[in-house]
Amino acid sequence: MSTTAQDTVPRIELTRKGFITNYPPYRYWRPETAQRLLDPKPLNIYVHTPYCVQRCAYCHYKTTTLNENRKAEIDRYVQSLCTEIQLASKRFHLKERPTHSIYFGGGTPTLLSKENLSRIMDCLREHLTFADPEITVEGEPVTLIQAKADHLKSLGVNRISLGIQSLADEIILKTGRRDTEKHAFKAIEIAKGTGAVVNVDLMSGLAGETDATWAYTVERALAADVHSLTVYKTELYANTEYYAGIKKNTLELPSDDEELKYAAYAIEQIEAKGYLPVNFFTFTQGGGHMQRHTTSKWRGDDIYAFGVSAFGSIGSFSVQNISDLEKYSSTLEAGELPIARGYHLNAKDLMARDVVLGMKLIHLDRKAFRQRYGLDLVRLCEPMVNALVEEGFITVSDERLSLTRKGILWGDYTGRQLAAAVDAVAS
Template sequence: MAGPLPLGDPAPADGRLPADLRIDPATAFSAYLHVPFCRVRCGYCDFNTYTASELRGARQDTYADTLIGEIGLARDVLSDAGTLRPMETVFFGGGTPTLLPPGDLARMLGAAIDAFGIADDAEVTVEANPDTVTPAVAAELAAAGVTRLSIGMQSAVPHVLAALDRTHRPENVRTAVAAARGAGLAVSVDLIYGAPGESLEDWRESLHAATALDPDHLSAYALIIEDGTKLARQIRRGEVHAPDDDLQADMYELADAALRDAGYDWYEVSNWARTPAQRSRHNLAYWRGTDWWGFGPGAHSHVAGLRWWNVKHPAAYAQRLAAGESPAAGTERPGPEASALERILLRSRTAEGLPLSDVAPAGRTRVAGLIADGLVDPAAALRGALVLTLRGRLLADAVVRTLTD
């Protein structure tokens, strides 16, 4: 299970938005639907997920109906605020959404479409464990309106998968991709690098296997050790080594070169796509700071600068909704300074870049030094945007500190 929820102000029991909140109807609206169930907890995972033994009063077979209850609440709240906008993107994340029957995912998506409407060209993504994807599952998801499958490959090397506590069979990634393609779905593949015992050659093998699948999109994330996870405890006890920063940097450079050679362009520090149209529009919505409602236990939402987050445990989430109350546990409204910092943190990670006009004058005076250090693209800076070089992507946090300190 994830760490504690953020501190914030109490959320209203009825879920209503502040009376002075002004929602721009031209701002894109997205939905995130959290499915918090996993068969096995991966040793590195800090997400808000639960195995069967951890549910304690929550039921997986009634989860879809519970979440549909929050969709109804959101429709009423946003309708009262005067703004019902069609969804531009929908993302089923987890957990393992495909542990639920495809019909449950279809009902949740249908309820969201009935409540808000959906854009004609909407992107609808479902995360999936490779072992849970069959041609029948993929076909049912496609028939429900899903357009994209995000497959958790993580690695093609068995001992790396074992170090991550991943239980899927490497060969099933290929069959999952084929099933998705057969149903007409776009495909994204997720990778993780820097696992205990993973060598640069292991990582090269995984990259080769991933690009051989010819997905539309790839994500490659450096392994981060989160407090409270099994992997953190193993490292603390000296059972395995912590990720090596220099090796992870080498792995990132290898990934960027291998993916570029295979026809993929980076568009965010950890994400590559064949064409701009194949980028994850849902993730871009987060990086651009548009509006979204997060459904499910522990899910976070953002509307017109207001943020809130739901209670974490599925049982508490279900109890709130059954009582006719909002599942929101807390809320916050960041001020201008915090909002500006977040915009710099997020937009500077993207290939479209951060408008230099969003940086305070003191920070703009340091851009020349960042260019001299090889961290920022000089041509983009002349056009008024801060775009990271490959070296800058490796040191993205340092660039943000330089701009904001």
């Protein structure tokens, strides 16, 4: 005999008793949960500098070069940043929250004058509450001179991230940058001398790369003995010189297979030297020197982003500032916040975001996911999890889902597949 839909629907006893005042009922409510509400939530800060020495051939970021003297323009931008910090702090009560990390990104923040760096930092100190924050500054080697590094140290900067990309001079030359291996090593020594944690960015798959040039870059980067090494896959974007060169048939990039081979080689060499992955593109000595800002970002913690085109996320909102420099400043001069657009993540979006960004941190905590959403991720999208295990991208334990070496190499593939499965199940 076959079962009908009626057989499977539980019978509901008809009763007028049991008035519902709350869900879930009081018996589940705890004092420690109330305390969690009262505790101020940690805050992370991003500050954008849109200026660069040059426009690198591969770079897609919204930046502008400094060909002529633009001191007045930069001073105006820094004034706008300070106004934004003041307005946002008041509007969103940012001073009530402990600031755990500050990230000066770009562009090239090390291009800012000592005076302007001090002005921004003074403003942050006045309108935020510093809780012994990790303070990172991104920089290009040619811009990190000793006096600038000493100044960064005096401002409390404790992490310096240098864009090196390649240590083979002939490859760097093709990107339009003015750095050389010599500049890079000088900058690394200066950065280390400040006592800060030093990260070096490399890019696998730059134009002209060969097995020999890449092996040289990796070998020299390891010889630099920095705390942290980041290997980005070169991504091709329409707003770059690389893209224009490919369209005109004047430039060729390494194929996807070659790029994958370079990335695999770098990971093998880096791990052999005792570096461990802390996310799928950054490796730190012994897995230490955790990067608080990036880790917070991939965990979906709050990041307030200041500056032109800067994007951040507060609660379940993602927001981005105005992308036009003139409009950014004039909006602030009129006393308004320069937020241009936003997205409100619904419950399903938040779940998918936790998966796609969380997977970047190599391990995704099943318990944390269950606590947040009341669902077990593995049971929620079992066929996809099984397929990813079978194809060798992840391993699964009771505690977590972890990327394998293959998963690390394929970047966001795993996160994207899992997030799509979460999205499909929850639809």
